[in-house]
Amino acid sequence: MRDLLALTERPEVISFAGGLPAPELFDVDGIRAAFDAVLASPGVLQYSTSEGDPRLREEVARRYSIDGLPTAASDLIITTGSQQGLGLLATTLLDPGDTILVEEPCYLAALQTFALAGAHVVGVPANGDDLDLEALDRLASTHGPKFFYTVPTFQNPTGRTHGLEARRRIAEIARSRGFRIIEDEPYRQLRYSGDPLPSLAELAPEHVVSLGSFSKVIAPGLRIGWIRTTADIRSTVTIAKQAADLHTSTIDQAAAAHYLVSGRSEPALDRIRDAYAARRDAMLEALPTVLPEGSTWTRPDGGMFVWVRLPEGSDATTALRRALSRDVAFVPGTSFSSGTPDPRTLRLSFTTYSPARIREGLSRLGATWGADG
Ligand code: PMP
Numbered sequence: 001m002r003d004l005l006a007l008t009e010r011p012e013v014i015s016f017a018g019g020l021p022a023p024e025l026f027d028v029d030g031i032r033a034a035f036d037a038v039l040a041s042p043g044v045l046q047y048s049t050s051e052g053d054p055r056l057r058e059e060v061a062r063r064y065s066i067d068g069l070p071t072a073a074s075d076l077i078i079t080t081g082s083q084q085g086l087g088l089l090a091t092t093l094l095d096p097g098d099t100i101l102v103e104e105p106c107y108l109a110a111l112q113t114f115a116l117a118g119a120h121v122v123g124v125p126a127n128g129d130d131l132d133l134e135a136l137d138r139l140a141s142t143h144g145p146k147f148f149y150t151v152p153t154f155q156n157p158t159g160r161t162h163g164l165e166a167r168r169r170i171a172e173i174a175r176s177r178g179f180r181i182i183e184d185e186p187y188r189q190l191r192y193s194g195d196p197l198p199s200l201a202e203l204a205p206e207h208v209v210s211l212g213s214f215s216k217v218i219a220p221g222l223r224i225g226w227i228r229t230t231a232d233i234r235s236t237v238t239i240a241k242q243a244a245d246l247h248t249s250t251i252d253q254a255a256a257a258h259y260l261v262s263g264r265s266e267p268a269l270d271r272i273r274d275a276y277a278a279r280r281d282a283m284l285e286a287l288p289t290v291l292p293e294g295s296t297w298t299r300p301d302g303g304m305f306v307w308v309r310l311p312e313g314s315d316a317t318t319a320l321r322r323a324l325s326r327d328v329a330f331v332p333g334t335s336f337s338s339g340t341p342d343p344r345t346l347r348l349s350f351t352t353y354s355p356a357r358i359r360e361g362l363s364r365l366g367a368t369w370g371a372d373g
Contacts, residue, residue: 001335004320008329014361015329016348019156019304025275026219027259027268034259035251044251050242052078052226053253059260060212060226069202075228077237080248082186082213082225086110088240089182089209090117092233093146101139101148101179103131105307105336105345107156110149110184123338124148129298131162133169140177147180147209152200154187154303157336157347161301164197171204179207186213186225187303189269192277194301206230214256216304217269224248224256276304282355283348283362290366306348307333316346319368328364 008015038044051057057073064071079085086109094100096118102111104123114121122143124136136148150170152162162170174181183200201208213225229237241247259265283306287297294311308330310316316332323329333345350358 007324013327013329017329017331019349020352021216022352025272030259030264030268034255038254038258044254046250048247048250050238050247053257056253056257059257069199077227077241078248078253079225079227081215081223082211083109085211085225085227086113088237090114091240092236094119098146099143101145102338103150104338105157105333106338107151108336111338121338130166137173140173140179145179147182149182151184153185154300157305158307159298159300159303159305167200167203171200174204174207181208183208183210185210186216189217191302192273192280222252222256224252276351278355279350279358282358283350286359286362290362292369304349304351308346310344315343322368323365326364326368328361
C-alpha cells in the first residue's frame, strides 16, 4: 500500500488521497506578523513550562467556554500537535496488553500510536452510516476497555459525525461501563452546514479527555495542539509531556497566542470554510455521475473527507491501480481498519483542489470504471 500511495504523488496525478489542508489558504501575512510581534521579547527564544504558554492556554480555554464547555487554562496542556497528545495519553493510560476500543474504520496514526503502546485494539463496527451503539455497549462489557477513542465530528476517514442522540448514548455507556473516552476533535471548527453539536466532554465531563489542534484551522506546520484533561490525570500527563520534549516550541506557542488574540484567525478561518464548502459541494455534486451504480457515500457537513463504498464484489485496491493509470488517486479504506477491513471502501479528500480540478479528477475516476465495465 505504501508503494501504491507513493505513486499518487506524481505531479500529473490528481490525488484525492492526501489529508492535507490547502496551502494557498494559510494566512501567511497574519502568521508572519504574529512571529514578528512576539520576537520583540527575547523570552520567546527561552525554555518554557511543560504545560504550555499561559496566554495560549487562556485563549484556547476561553474559546471552549464560549462554545459551551466551561474550561480553565489549567485544564489544558499544550502539545506538539494532537498526535503528541495521542502518544502522551497512550503512555499515561495504557499498559501493554490493555484493551481499548476504537471506531471501525479509524484514524490510521492513532491506530499506530495505540499499537506502539502494546494495546489490544478492538474496533467498534458501524451500523449503516453510524456507530453501532449496541456493539459499543457489548464490547465495553466484554472487554472492560481502558478507553474508547473517537473522532465524533467529521471523522477521518469517513467524514461521519455522531448525532446528538448517539453522543448522549456514548456518554451514558461510558458512565455505566466505567471507561474513559478520548475525543479527538481536529475538524470540529470546519463546519460548512448543519448545527454545531455538544462535545462528548460536555455530556460526560468526568469521563472525557479531549484533544484539539490548530493543524486544520491555522496550519499543521505550527505543530500546536492540546489535551483538555480531567483533573485525575493532569499531573501524570504533564510529567509525560516533560519527559517527551520538555515543552512545545516557546516561540510557536507565543506566535499562535498572538495570532488568536490579534483577531486575524477568524476571517482566515472563514476563508478556509468558504473554500472547503465549495470544494465539498463540487465533489458531492459530481459523485453520482462518476461512481458505479450501487455505490454509496457519506455527505459530510464539514471536515475534509468523503467515504465511498463501491458496489458488492468491488475491490478498492484494484480500483486504485486502475485509477493511477488514469492519473487520479484515493486511499483504499483497508488502510484505516483496526480489524476486518471492508475492501469496497475508499476515502476521498476534497480540500486541496479547486472545484474545477475536483470535477476533472472525478471525471478521470469515472472513466476508470467505464473502462472496466
Ligand atoms: N487526529 C486526527 C483524527 C487527524 O486526522 C489528525 C491529522 N490528520 C491528527 C489527529 C493529528 O493532527 P496534528 O497535526 O494536530 O498532530
